[in-house]
Amino acid sequence: MKIELAESYGFCFGVKRAIKIAEENRNSSTYGPLIHNANEIDRLKNDFNVALSENLDSFKVGETAVIRTHGIPKQELSTLHERQVNVVDATCPYVTKPQQICEEMSAQGYDIVIFGDEAHPEIKGVKSYADDHVYVVNSPDELDALKLREKVATVAQTTRKIEDYQQIIGKLMAKHKEVRVFNTICNATFDNQDAVRDLAQKADVMIVIGGKNSSNTKQLHSIAKEYCPDSYHIESQDDLQENWFDTKTFCGISAGASTPDWIIDEVVAKIKSLTRA
Structure with a gap:
């Protein structure tokens, strides 16, 4: 054989960075699984006493919350700061980028189309940065049901296949006068x-x-x-x-x-x- x-x-850059951050913050808790690997999460708990909490209300004043690599919704991040929790942000910079794009393009009056899985934590976070008129699609066919305005901006989940994203882009370009395309696949x-x-x-x-x-x-x-x-x-x-x-x-x-x-x-x-x- x-x-x-x-x-x-x-391991990619974002995951290496997140694990290093977690290891440097012993006796803390991550808000949501730091990465999608149960074995590595167990190692962080056993070797560095980095616990896992999926309950926002579990974090009290002065405690440390390490933000997962996939990011969290904007409103939840604000809540942690308001409660005076020590927030250590391990969100991958490649995930932070589409968050920023959605916020900026939404403020400029663009409809936002996100290519990805709406149930995925990364997309839940990214979507939260757009004010209104934000849509998540998993295939080109799902675009047919959307009532989009003329100005459209699109981003993709960082782990998607470029060939699939190109299909989304192609269909948007065929139907709308102005399409801003951002390649957010890492x-x-x-x-x-x-x-x-x-x-x-x-x-x-x-x-x-x-x-x-x-x-x-x-x-x-x-x-x-x-x-x-x-x-x-x-x-x-x-x-x-x-x-x-x-x-x-x-x-x-x-x-x-x-x-x-x-x-x-x-x-x-x-x-x-x-x-x-």
Whole structure:
């Protein structure tokens, strides 16, 4: 069994930054999961006493709240400051950018179209920065039901595929006189997606490692499966199944932006033991 890691994979700049911030703020709590990786969240709790709270009301005067990498709604951030909570913002700068764009474009009278998953914490935060006339779509077809005015601005969830965003942009351009397009998909996403695409075309089995709730990991798995039907999304070595590797000779491995190296190393070691690579 040949095992090969994608050329680009794993922790992105924003996640590395957030984890460093959390480690520097021992005995604090993150508001919402810092990143979409339960194993890494457990490590922060066990090694640095960084707890997890999903209840805004749990933070009291003088306590420290570390803001999750995906950001939080504008109103919740204001509430924390009003309650005199010590706010340490670990929001990824690539997520802060679409927040700023939505705020500025909304103030200038643009309708805002956000390409992404409305239930995702990143999009909940981004959407909150627009005053009115803000819409979230997951596909070009969803644009048909919107009553948009002439001036439209669009941003994308940072972990989306550029090809899908281009479809949204194309449909908006065909129907509206003024469309302001902002490419808010982060470079790490591009690099990881290009790398998994290249590797999946050579491999006969692909393992993509990352949290089950991780949007960018789901995208990597989707791309891998396009080129390698036997592609599997796992969270840790415990999810691996020996029969996945029967008759296979080339195993490709990629990992989402919230997946630490120690989990990747464990997965590689387990695959080697299962296949005697």
